Amino acid sequence: MSLHYIAIGFFAMLGMMLLGLPIATSMAVVGIVGGMVAYGVPFIDSIAPVVWGVHNDNLLTSIPLFVLMGELLLRSGIADRMFGALAAWLGRLPGGLLHTNIGCSALFAATSGSSVATAATVGTVALPSLHKRGYPMSMSLGSIAAGGTLGILIPPSVNMIVYGSLTDTSIGKLFVAGIVPGLLLSAAFMGYILVHALLTRSAIREEKVPLPERLRLLKDLVPPGVVFLIVMGSLYSGVATTTESAALGVVASLGFAWHSRKLSWGLLQNCFIQTAKTSGMILLIITAAFILNLAVSLTGVAETMTQWVTSFGLSPTQMLLVLVLFYLLLGMFMDVLSMMVATIPITFPIVVAMGIDPVWFGIFIVLMCELGLITPPVGMNLFVVQGIRPDGGSIRDAVVGALPYVIILLGFALLLMVFPAIVTWLPGQM
Numbered sequence: 001m002s003l004h005y006i007a008i009g010f011f012a013m014l015g016m017m018l019l020g021l022p023i024a025t026s027m028a029v030v031g032i033v034g035g036m037v038a039y040g041v042p043f044i045d046s047i048a049p050v051v052w053g054v055h056n057d058n059l060l061t062s063i064p065l066f067v068l069m070g071e072l073l074l075r076s077g078i079a080d081r082m083f084g085a086l087a088a089w090l091g092r093l094p095g096g097l098l099h100t101n102i103g104c105s106a107l108f109a110a111t112s113g114s115s116v117a118t119a120a121t122v123g124t125v126a127l128p129s130l131h132k133r134g135y136p137m138s139m140s141l142g143s144i145a146a147g148g149t150l151g152i153l154i155p156p157s158v159n160m161i162v163y164g165s166l167t168d169t170s171i172g173k174l175f176v177a178g179i180v181p182g183l184l185l186s187a188a189f190m191g192y193i194l195v196h197a198l199l200t201r202s203a204i205r206e207e208k209v210p211l212p213e214r215l216r217l218l219k220d221l222v223p224p225g226v227v228f229l230i231v232m233g234s235l236y237s238g239v240a241t242t243t244e245s246a247a248l249g250v251v252a253s254l255g256f257a258w259h260s261r262k263l264s265w266g267l268l269q270n271c272f273i274q275t276a277k278t279s280g281m282i283l284l285i286i287t288a289a290f291i292l293n294l295a296v297s298l299t300g301v302a303e304t305m306t307q308w309v310t311s312f313g314l315s316p317t318q319m320l321l322v323l324v325l326f327y328l329l330l331g332m333f334m335d336v337l338s339m340m341v342a343t344i345p346i347t348f349p350i351v352v353a354m355g356i357d358p359v360w361f362g363i364f365i366v367l368m369c370e371l372g373l374i375t376p377p378v379g380m381n382l383f384v385v386q387g388i389r390p391d392g393g394s395i396r397d398a399v400v401g402a403l404p405y406v407i408i409l410l411g412f413a414l415l416l417m418v419f420p421a422i423v424t425w426l427p428g429q430m
Contacts, residue, residue: 091206105147119148142401331372
């Protein structure tokens with residue numbers, strides 16, 4: 001297939017998404033039309049086995065389980081108590097509760113798997129306190145929006161499951177590979193807050209909480225910590241598969257919700273409804289992505305693109321730098337999930353042909369998605385934190401506050417290129 005037709009199909013899909021058509025519809029239309037142009041009506045007959053295979057995959061059962069796990073911890077009040085405990089320990093650092101935003105986002109990310117859910121949860125808990133205490137609103141919104149991006153890097157991550165299912169990469173290794181980068185990126189965010197507070201002489205610090213009280217509050221960090229250890233420990237040790245570890249996490253979350261005396265039929269109903277909505281949206285997109293993948297594979301698009309790109313003689317590093325620019329621009333106009341499923345069928349064969357590790361590339365893609373979450377005009381986390389801010393100001397504050405974190409994410413992506421072992425070491429020990 002010529003590059004001319006490939007470009008038409010790709011930009012037609014982007015155009016439909018920008019016009020507001022559902023992501024799944026846009027991808028399915030391009031896949032079906034492209035397949036029929038190449039193979040005619042018989043292409044339709046090959047779609048049914050693909051759709052059945054997608055929905056019959058046990059691996060994708062982990063998506064609603066991980067979503068349900070986060071919903072249970074959120075609606076049982078564990079997230080609120082977690083913020084209070086971290087505030088007692090981190091509030092004395094220069095920058096005060098802004099550090100708590102990052103720490104709480106990282107901890108909640110370890111049980112949520114969703115960036116938007118992380119930003120919304122932490123923002124709902126934190127923004128009223130930050131506003132009341134006089135923290136600069138741009139810094140407050142920026143730290144929460146950036147902290148929310150950790151929701152798709154620190155495992156479990158729904159985006160990693162989608163990447164793994166599209167590329168046939170081990171979900172367990174992807175989860176384990178995200179731990180060290182997630183912790184380092186959290187430290188980088190907190191380091192920026194610390195340095196900014198000291199350089200601008202605007203270091204707000206909370207009142208010191210007595211040590212006995214801080215020790216008492218540590219019990220509120222136990223639920224998310226235990227759930228994370230159960231999920232990742234069972235995966236890392238090989239005791240459980242991804243789906244089984246998700247089920248273990250749900251059981252643990254139910255136990256903690258019961259212990260907090262919040263477990264009720266009303267809570268379960270809300271959790272199940274929200275889980276069904278989120279999971280249905282994700283699974284529809286994955287189904288459409290596999291239809292598009294079928295067209296891509298049968299028409300030879302991936303091979304054509306690989307040959308075209310490799311003809312330029314780019315090194316793997318140069319290719320990755322081109323992809324950084326590509327995803328940075330794409331993330332300004334597309335939401336994260338559509339950006340992933342629309343581009344992975346094309347970019348993945350190219351980088352694998354260049355010898356780049358599939359697990360490493362999965363973490364790289366997640367980092368690029370994190371950029372898209374906080375870059376205007378379609379940065380989802382920016383709209384989330386703007387929607388829950390208590391003073392009703394302009395979204396410009398969120399954009400300005402998030403800009404330094406965009407630079408940090410770009411620098412961190414370059415760091416992973418120079419030192420790929422940051423990603424590959426831990427999964428290599430499995």
